[in-house]
Amino acid sequence: xxxxxxxxxxxxxxxxxxxxxxxxxxxxxxxxxxxxxxxxxxxxxxxxxxxxxxxxxxxxxxxxxxxxxxxxxxxxxxxxxxxxxxxxxxxxxxxxxxxxxxxxxxxxxxxxxxxxxxxxxxxxxxxxxxxxxxxxxxxxxxxxxxxxxxxxxxxxxxxxxxxxxxxxxxxxxxxxxxxxxxxxxxxxxxxxxxxxxxxxxxxxxxxxxxxxxxxxxxxxxxxxxxxxxxxxxxxxxxxxxxxxxxxxxxxxxxxxxxxxxxxxxxxxxxxxxxxxxxxxxxxxxxxxxxxxxxxxxxxxxxxxxxxxxxxxxxxxxxxxxxxxxxxxxxxxxxxxxxxxxxxxxxxxxxxxxxxxxxxxxxxxxxxxxxxxxxxxxxxxxxxxxxxxxxxxxxxxxxxx
Amino acid sequence: xxxxxxxxxxxxxxxxxxxxxxxxxxxxxxxxxxxxxxxxxxxxxxxxxxxxxxxxxxxxxxxxxxxxxxxxxxxxxxxxxxxxxxxxxxxxxxxxxxxxxxxxxxxxxxxxxxxxxxxxxxxxxxxxxxxxxxxxxxxxxxxxxxxxxxxxxxxxxxxxxxxxxxxxxxxxxxxxxxxxxxxxxxxxxxxxxxxxxxxxxxxxxxxxxxxxxxxxxxxxxxxxxxxxxxxxxxxxxxxxxxxxxxxxxxxxxxxxxxxxxxxxxxxxxxxxxxxxxxxxxxxxxxxxxxxxxxxxxxxxxxxxxxxxxxxxxxxxxxxxxxxxxxxxxxxxxxxxxxxxxxxxxxxxxxxxxxxxxxxxxxxxxxxxxxxx
Amino acid sequence: xxxxxxxxxxxxxxxxxxxxxxxxxxxxxxxxxxxxxxxxxxxxxxxxxxxxxxxxxxxxxxxxxxxxxxxxxxxxxxxxxxxxxxxxxxxxxxxxxxxxxxxxxxxxxxxxxxxxxxxxxxxxxxxxxxxxxxxxxxxxxxxxxxxxxxxxxxxxxxxxxxxxxxxxxxxxxxx
Numbered sequence: 001x002x003x004x005x006x007x008x009x010x011x012x013x014x015x016x017x018x019x020x021x022x023x024x025x026x027x028x029x030x031x032x033x034x035x036x037x038x039x040x041x042x043x044x045x046x047x048x049x050x051x052x053x054x055x056x057x058x059x060x061x062x063x064x065x066x067x068x069x070x071x072x073x074x075x076x077x078x079x080x081x082x083x084x085x086x087x088x089x090x091x092x093x094x095x096x097x098x099x100x101x102x103x104x105x106x107x108x109x110x111x112x113x114x115x116x117x118x119x120x121x122x123x124x125x126x127x128x129x130x131x132x133x134x135x136x137x138x139x140x141x142x143x144x145x146x147x148x149x150x151x152x153x154x155x156x157x158x159x160x161x162x163x164x165x166x167x168x169x170x171x172x173x174x175x176x177x178x179x180x181x182x183x184x185x186x187x188x189x190x191x192x193x194x195x196x197x198x199x200x201x202x203x204x205x206x207x208x209x210x211x212x213x214x215x216x217x218x219x220x221x222x223x224x225x226x227x228x229x230x231x232x233x234x235x236x237x238x239x240x241x242x243x244x245x246x247x248x249x250x251x252x253x254x255x256x257x258x259x260x261x262x263x264x265x266x267x268x269x270x271x272x273x274x275x276x277x278x279x280x281x282x283x284x285x286x287x288x289x290x291x292x293x294x295x296x297x298x299x300x301x302x303x304x305x306x307x308x309x310x311x312x313x314x315x316x317x318x319x320x321x322x323x324x325x326x327x328x329x330x331x332x333x334x335x336x337x338x339x340x341x342x343x344x345x346x347x348x349x350x351x352x353x354x355x356x357x358x359x360x361x362x363x364x365x366x367x368x369x370x371x372x373x374x375x376x377x378x379x380x381x382x383x384x385x386x387x388x389x390x391x392x393x394x395x396x397x398x399x400x
Numbered sequence: 401x402x403x404x405x406x407x408x409x410x411x412x413x414x415x416x417x418x419x420x421x422x423x424x425x426x427x428x429x430x431x432x433x434x435x436x437x438x439x440x441x442x443x444x445x446x447x448x449x450x451x452x453x454x455x456x457x458x459x460x461x462x463x464x465x466x467x468x469x470x471x472x473x474x475x476x477x478x479x480x481x482x483x484x485x486x487x488x489x490x491x492x493x494x495x496x497x498x499x500x501x502x503x504x505x506x507x508x509x510x511x512x513x514x515x516x517x518x519x520x521x522x523x524x525x526x527x528x529x530x531x532x533x534x535x536x537x538x539x540x541x542x543x544x545x546x547x548x549x550x551x552x553x554x555x556x557x558x559x560x561x562x563x564x565x566x567x568x569x570x571x572x573x574x575x576x577x578x579x580x581x582x583x584x585x586x587x588x589x590x591x592x593x594x595x596x597x598x599x600x601x602x603x604x605x606x607x608x609x610x611x612x613x614x615x616x617x618x619x620x621x622x623x624x625x626x627x628x629x630x631x632x633x634x635x636x637x638x639x640x641x642x643x644x645x646x647x648x649x650x651x652x653x654x655x656x657x658x659x660x661x662x663x664x665x666x667x668x669x670x671x672x673x674x675x676x677x678x679x680x681x682x683x684x685x686x687x688x689x690x691x692x693x694x695x696x697x698x699x700x701x702x703x704x705x706x707x708x709x710x711x712x713x714x715x716x717x718x719x720x721x722x723x724x725x726x727x728x729x730x731x732x733x734x735x736x737x738x739x740x741x742x743x744x745x746x747x748x749x750x751x752x753x754x755x756x757x758x759x760x761x762x763x764x765x766x767x768x769x770x771x772x
Numbered sequence: 773x774x775x776x777x778x779x780x781x782x783x784x785x786x787x788x789x790x791x792x793x794x795x796x797x798x799x800x801x802x803x804x805x806x807x808x809x810x811x812x813x814x815x816x817x818x819x820x821x822x823x824x825x826x827x828x829x830x831x832x833x834x835x836x837x838x839x840x841x842x843x844x845x846x847x848x849x850x851x852x853x854x855x856x857x858x859x860x861x862x863x864x865x866x867x868x869x870x871x872x873x874x875x876x877x878x879x880x881x882x883x884x885x886x887x888x889x890x891x892x893x894x895x896x897x898x899x900x901x902x903x904x905x906x907x908x909x910x911x912x913x914x915x916x917x918x919x920x921x922x923x924x925x926x927x928x929x930x931x932x933x934x935x936x937x938x939x940x941x942x943x944x945x946x947x
Binding site for chain 3: 066067070072074075110111234235237238239240251252253258330331332333335342344346348358360362366367370371399400
Binding site: 154221 | 465468469470471565569644646647734735736737738739740741742743744
C-alpha cells in the first residue's frame with residue numbers, strides 16, 4: 001500500500017492500494033457539542049445560562065453564567081437609608097420575601113441592639129413560616145414540571161393562593177411585602193387572622209399528604225431523582241451549602257436550631273433529615289424530600305405561634321421601630337434560615353450616617369449554585385434538569 | 401372453533417347486507433372517468449380526523465387536563481369554551497409562515513407533511529363500520545404496523561431541517577424511541593392476529609362478533625390476552641410520543657423538541673398528525689382486542705341488547721367510542737405521570753416489554769393450538 | 773487572650789472565638805493582628821497577606837479549630853486607607869461551633885490577595901464577585917473572570933469612587 005500522506009490530518013488517513021484504489025480511513029470519534037441552555041429556557045428557573053459541553057447525551061461540563069438579573073442591590077444599599085433597604089431585600093429571593101426582610105432586620109437590630117416586643121416576634125415567625133410553605137410549594141411544583149409531571153404544579157399553586165391571600169390580608173401585598181421593618185412589623189395582623197390561619201393549616205395538612213402520594217412516592221419520579229447528583233456531606237460543607245441542600249446530604253444543620261434567633265428556642269419542631277431508606281443520602285430525591293417534609297413542620301410551628309402569641313391589647317407594631325436608624329460604628333454578620341438556605345447580611349456601619357457603608361447579601365442560591373459545575377460532570381441532560389430543579393434556585397437571589 | 405361458527409350464523413343476522421357494503425358501493429361510483437367514490441372514501445377518514453381533533457382532541461384534552469388539575473380550562477369562547485379550538489385554528493391559519501433563514505428549507509417544509517401522511521395512511525385499513533373500510537387489504541394489520549414507520553422520516557426531516565440543536569436532540573430521541581417500541585407493539589398485535597387466524601382487519605372484527613357481546617372479544621377469549629393488550633397499550637404510548645414517553649417533546653428540557661421552530665399552519669399539521677395517530681393506535685387496540693365495531697352489550701334472553709345495538713351505523717358508533725375511551729386514558733396518563741428518562745425508556749422497551757411480548761406470543765400460540 | 777473590658781463579661785460565643793484566635797495567634801504570631809472582641813462580629817486581620825492561604829489551611833484542618841464552613845467572603849473598599857480588602861466569615865459547622873471573621877487587605881492599585889479557593893471551594897465564586905465589584909486580584913485563582921457584570925464591562929462598580937461608563941455597546945448607561 002502506498003501512503004499518499006497528503007491528507008494526513010489527525011483522524012483521517014488517505015492511501016492508495018496496489019490496484020489503484022484510494023482508501024480513506026476516518027476514526028469514528030464523535031465531537032463534543034456546545035449546547036447552551038440559554039437564558040431563556042423553560043426549566044432553568046429564571047435567566048440562567050448553562051453552557052454544556054455534551055458528548056451525545058452525556059454532559060462533560062455544565063458551566064453556569066450569571067448576571068442576567070443583576071440589579072445592583074449592594075450599590076443601592078449605599079445610597080438608601082437602612083429602613084429603605086427593606087423593599088430591596090424583598091426583591092432578592094422574591095418567592096420568600098418575608099424571610100429576606102427578616103434576615104436583614106436581624107442584622108441591623110444586632111447593630112442597634114434593640115429589644116423586639118414578643119408579639120412582634122411571633123408575628124414574624126408566623127408570616128415567615130407561611131412564606132416558607134409557599135416557597136416550598138413553588139419549588140416542589142416546578143420540580144414536578146421539570147420532570148414532566150404537570151398536575152402537581154397546579155395543585156401546589158392552588159394551595160399557594162391561600163397563603164398569598166393571607167399574606168395580602170396582613171401586609172397589603174401578595175409577593176413583595178415590605179412588612180417586617182427594623183424594630184417591628186409594619187402593621188398588626190388583622191383581628192381574625194389567627195383563626196383564618198388555623199383554618200388554612202387544617203385545610204392544608206391532608207393536601208400535603210396528597211401531594212406526597214402524587215409526586216414524591218410516584219415510581220417514575222423516584223427513578224428520575226434517586227441516585228442523581230449525589231453530594232457527600234463534607235464536600236457540601238466545603239461548598240458552604242446550607243438549608244435543605246445541606247440537610248439533604250445528611251447534615252443536621254438548621255439555623256433555627258443551631259444558631260437560634262427570635263422565639264425559635266420556645267417552639268417545638270423537628271428538622272427532617274433523610275436517612276437513606278427512601279432515597280440515597282445526598283441525591284436529588286433527598287433534597288426534594290427535605291422540602292416536602294419541612295412543609296409539615298412549618299405547619300406545626302404556625303400552630304404553636306397561634307397558641308403562644310400574646311394578645312393585641314395596647315399593642316403597637318411600630319413601638320420599637322426607631323425614628324432614625326443610625327447604628328453605632330461597627331460591623332455585623334447575621335443570618336437567618338431561608339427556605340433556600342442561609343441568607344446572611346454583612347453590614348458595615350460608620351456610626352455617623354443613616355446609610356450603611358457596605359451591605360453585602362450572602363445569598364443561599366448563589367453559593368448553592370457554585371457547586372453546579374462539579375455536580376453535573378458525567379450526567380445526562382435530563383439529569384442536569386433534575387439537578388438544577390433540586391438546587392431550587394431563584395435568580396433574583398443568585399444575581400441580586 | 402365454536403366462536404367462528406356462531407359468527408357465521410350471526411353475520412347476515414346482524415347486518416342484513418354484506419360486509420363492506422358502503423365502501424364497495426362508493427368504490428364503484430365514478431363520474432365519467434373521475435373516481436369520485438374513491439376520493440370520498442379517502443376523504444371520510446380525513447374529515448373525521450379533522451373533526452375529532454378539533455372537538456374531542458384539542459378541546460377535550462384542555463378540558464380533561466383542566467378538571468384533573470382543579471381548574472376550568474377554556475371558558476370564554478362559546479359556552480364552556482366549545483368554540484376555543486375553532487378560534488385557535490383560525491388564529492393559526494392567519495399566522496405568518498416562518499421558515500428560519502438557516503434552516504434546510506426543503507426538509508423543514510416537508511417534515512410535517514410526511515409526518516401527517518405517515519399517520520394518516522394507516523387510516524386506510526381501519527374499519528369504521530362493518531360496512532365501511534378504506535381498503536380491505538387481507539394484510540391490513542401488517543400494513544398498519546408498517547406504514548406508521550413513515551413518521552420517523554418526517555420527524556427526522558423536521559428535526560434536522562430546523563437547524564436547531566434542541567430540535568435535533570428531540571428528533572433523534574424520538575426516532576430511537578419509535579423504532580425500538582415498534583417491536584413489542586408488533587409482537588403484541590401478532591398475538592391478536594394469532595387468535596383471529598388472519599391479518600385482515602374486517603375479519604378480525606367479524607371473528608369477535610356474537611350474541612354474548614363482550615365475551616367474544618379477544619381480550620376475554622384467552623387467559624393470557626391481557627398481557628399483549630397491556631404491552632401494546634404501553635408501546636403505543638411510546639409510538640405516539642405521549643407521556644410518560646414524551647421525551648421528544650419534553651417541554652422542560654428541549655423547549656418543544658423537534659417542532660420548536662414550527663409556527664402557524666405547519667405546527668397545526670404536526671398537532672393534527674399527533675392526534676390522528678392517537679386515534680389510530682386506540683382504534684387498532686380496540687379492533688384487535690376489544691372487538692372493533694362490535695357491540696359489547698350481550699343478548700340477555702329476550703332483551704336482545706346485542707342485536708339492537710348492531711348494524712352499520714351502530715358499528716361506527718362503537719368503534720369511535722372505544723377509540724375515544726382509549727384516548728381519554730392516554731390523556732389521563734399524560735397529566736398524571738412524570739416523564740421517563742431516555743435510558744429508562746429504552747430499558748423498559750428492550751428489557752421488559754420485548755421479553756414479555758415474546759412470552760405472551762408463545763403462550764398465545766400454545767393456547768390457540770392445544771385448547772379446543 | 774480574651775480580656776474583659778472594664779470588667780464586662782464576654783458572652784460564651786465570644787469566648788469561644790477568642791480561644792480559637794488564641795490557637796491561631798500561637799501558630800502565626802505577628803502575621804495576624806490582635807483580636808477585636810466585639811459582640812457583633814469578632815475578627816482579626818491578617819497582616820502578612822502572603823501567609824493567608826497557610827492560615828486558611830491551618831484554620832480549616834487544625835483539630836481544635838476545624839473551620840470547615842466559610843459562610844461569606846465580602847469585598848470591602850477602604851477609601852480612607854487607600855486599600856481594598858476581604859472579610860471572611862468562618863464557622864466550625866457541626867464540630868466546635870465557634871465563629872470568627874478574618875480580614876485581609878491589599879493596596880488599591882494592582883493589589884492582590886492570595887486565593888482561598890483551594891481551601892474552601894465556596895470562595896471561588898465569592899472571590900470572583902469581589903474581583904468583579906472591587907478589582908482586587910486573587911493570586912492563584914482557578915477562574916479569574918467577572919461573574920455578575922458582563923465580561924467587557926469597564927470599571928469596578930462597588931468602589932466608592934466608581935463612575936459609571938458612558939455607553940456600553942451603544943446603549944447609554946448613566947441613569
